[in-house]
Amino acid sequence: MTYVSHSHATCHPARTHGWTFSTLVALYRSRRALAGLSPEALADIGINRDAALREANRPAWDLPRRWAR
Template sequence: MALTDILPRALSRRPRPLGERLARMTALARQRRALGDLDPHLLRDIGVSRDEALEEAARLPWDAPAHWHG
């Protein structure tokens, strides 16, 4: 693999700006809170137990899979 093949991918993996990262963490926190607030019948519809929903809702905003940070 030539350097010209690697360089565009390396440049596309630059860290995201701080504002964008904060916006993503805020959105993730909001989504997790909403999951924790869902009614039991809605949780059943998506195949998530109440305990799983509450566990996910309690996670910190920066506790996300690495590929989400891209």
């Protein structure tokens, strides 16, 4: 006997976690830009060089929670 399922259970893990290629590219670019800011620019946004480098060196898949949808 053959059973046909009518469910369309498609898994899109990237979409469920808010990860798209363009999101990862934007995150990479913003982290690289942060790493290249001058000490004066970092002081303007209220972070120091160590915090900027920690953020810049986070893995690409480590998205801020507010980006996940």
